[in-house]
Amino acid sequence: MADAPYVTANPFNRSRAALLFLGCAVVLTMLQYAALLPSWLHRLPETMIPPFAAWLDVVFNFIKDDLGLLKLTRFLTSGLENVLDASGNIFFGKRRWPNLGPMPWTAVAGVAAVIGYYLGGWRLAALAGGTFVWTALIGQWKIAMETVSVLVVAAPLAFIIGLSWGIAAWKYEWINKAIKPVLSVLQTLPFFTYLLPAVIFFKVGPTAGAMATIVYAIPPMILMTTLGLQKVSPEVVEAGKMSGCSRFQMLRHVYLPSARSDILVGVNQVIMLCLAMVVLTAFIGMPGLGAKLLAMMGSFKLGRSFEIGITIVLLAVTLDRMSKAWVIKQPVHFEKGTSWLNRHKTLVLAVCLFVGFTLLSKVIPLVGSIGRGQDFSQGRELDRAIKGFLAIDGVQSVTYGIRYVLNVWVLNPFRDFMLSIPTPAVILIIVAFAISLGGRREGIIAGVFFGLVALSGWWDRSIITLYSVLAAVSIAMLIGIPLGVWASRSEKWSRRILIACDTAQTFPSFIYLIPAIMLFGITATAVVGSITIFAMVPLTRYTIEGLRTVPLEMTEAADMAGATRMQKLMNVELPLALPTMAVGFNQAIMFAFFMVIIAAFIGTQDLGQELQRTLAGTDLGKNFVLGICVSLMALTFDVVIMKWATQKKQALGLT
């Protein structure tokens, strides 16, 4: 217990302060229930709410028109458009320069397999090649390539911009300080808030889609780059200096290679976030899989939507595994005198395959593209299966029971209870929570952030948003943590469950919404249920990871002391895994805040619904205010939980 003396020496007694705040909150709530509380203490009066939205509109218009930002971004847009057009031509044959495409599917699949083999052997080759073969056979080649054509531009741009900012933040402390809060807001801002500015500044279409994707994908890249560079050991730096490196050479040949693994983890994150945006950006003109998915869902074709979902998951898993394999793979060094051909075997093979298949496609059209009627889509059969499943009597009565119990007895009363608590009391409770877990600084942050939410004038909707998040995360914990504990017992099941987590995370969340409605109706259960699925992923993942990385000495010591399995789990493994699990819990809350906004498509009465209403394009200011409300609530939890996890880790000596 390294910091035990520190805690006792601290004049600010955390638990007492937290209790005090909590006590005030309870008193306020009691007064409210006894109808003794003046109404201005229950909810902030309308007259006290500053017109943030109107002010923001003025600011936006000033920046957009008077400062000429719109002209600048539109200039950038036209450049980006040219690049996107060219990649569009190569991938799916858009009629633009250089007029070479589209590439035959067999050639792409072949090259993907070769790259997979180079990075990770036969298994990865099969996965990479198989993904593209599946895409072609299921009849989604063209739309998949439309998506890919934007991603191959967006991901590298996000990488370059992220890397440069990361380097700048590492070099200059003030940039680091300035950029951190911006990144935190960007990571928690609901997607709908990006949408409108992207359309206005970057023109609806692939350009806006690419820009929204880039903005969404950059933050982890910046953070990982800075982190990696800070970690470079002084010995390596010394060695570089002794060899007389110039400043640029230091960066290029010393720092960046040493930080390689961290930077590549950033690359992996960029790729995953880009794929996560495939469907959402379809609202602002991103072509391809997402657009098709929205159209399919609009005409109630579940089977086809489901197939598109599988394609997206396969693409994501392939790219994820490939980039992870790249992290592990160290640069290969050849003996002097190895022939060029030997050194570049894979490259030669890839080129040969590509050229071979391209030539073949001139002779056999099927090698070039698979048309309608030749694909193996099972859309109709899947639809029939889903309808058949719903028609089974047992299913409907079970879901009806769940729906009844959850909605009538649990969720709606919980929501009404949260709404009945006076505004100041809610803020006090949150502050108490922040103080007891984090400390004084966290308490102040929580108070300020929730105070701002109250001032925004969207309090009730914010509380409904918060209630959905809390309800979903609680249910996710009840299921996800035991699942993780159980899976961590065996290597085989850990792997299987982790694959399931990857799938659930990358499977477009839109597709769950529909089955959720069909099972539970347009009710709180469907909303909370779909958030739960998403929030369970990090909880399970980090539980498994936390438990599997418990030092062996510890568990052995427990075994020797004669602990039963249960005792070992409760007294040794779980406490040691707790900081890691807390990171998972934090992510679960972030994921839930992301998903609760998307659940507006089911039908909610929270901030998401109001955000959806601003899409008509006239309320940029309001849109931003709503987005910030979500962001502030999410950030409060983020700050508090991360602080707690770090403290705990230090106390356990795990850092």
Add this chain to the structure above:
Amino acid sequence: MKTMTTALTAGILTLAPLAAFADTNTDSSDPIVIPIHNWSSQIVMSNVVGQILETQGANVEYVTTDSQAVYESVRLGDVTMELEVWEGAFGASYRAAMEKGGIVDAGNHDAVTREDWWYPMWTKDACPGLPSWEALNECAALFATPETGEKGRYLDGPVDWLKHGQERVEALDMNFAVVNAGSAAALWAEIGAAEADKKPIVVFNWTPNFAEAVWPGEFVEFPEWEEGCDTDPAVGPNPDALYDCGNPATGYLKKAAWEGMEEKWPAAFATLQAVSFTNPQIAEMAKLVDVDELEPEEAAEVWLEANPDVWASWVK
């Protein structure tokens, strides 16, 4: 692909002389951007009009957008036209864009739109008095859900469509609770789930729409719409309330264009103004995709090939 090329060449060949006569000022070769949304009839219609414009030598591109956010893009000229402006669903966004300027009215389709309370046919078996709204109100208990208790549930469209379901329930003193769905897809999911065991359900729906082909059904007949029902309490059966009648059964379906289109692509603009589809034509286009499972581009080719007499007159 072959048929399309042939059709296009034939089209261009037959029309080229006409174009040479008619037009002195020529259209820009910049791409005309047509937005497509997430429902089939609009996607096919956009492809049909796009292919017609291509026969005139225009360079056409499609972009997927949100159906509400699109009006801002039309205003900015990023998108050249919008082919389906529904009075009910998008009237508000369209009028807001009109006020800001940059968008022009390119005329109405022959088709009329209707948006109102609707039920699939199986509902009538349980509540034979339908489609009258009084009969519906008497059957309210049939539509109850765990959350609405005694009251029946009416599933309204997304809030941003401003359908005033709640106001109507109050004005006509109906025994119903209004629940808002978050998206069209959510409405279909509810109907699809009710279909499994033929549960009675009453939802917001509209025509022309693919749903008519999948689930036959009828609109609930409310007191007929009179001018002023939404502004003057005296109009309609309840003298003290607004929204005490059904929606107009003949809402407009409009085309809108970017202000600069007429100048930049005069011929295409003239065609756009002439374009007019009827309800059966829209239903047929939707059917090609939703029931026959054609891709939208192919559906457009098929439709153009089958209906040359319909669209020939639009092209000058």
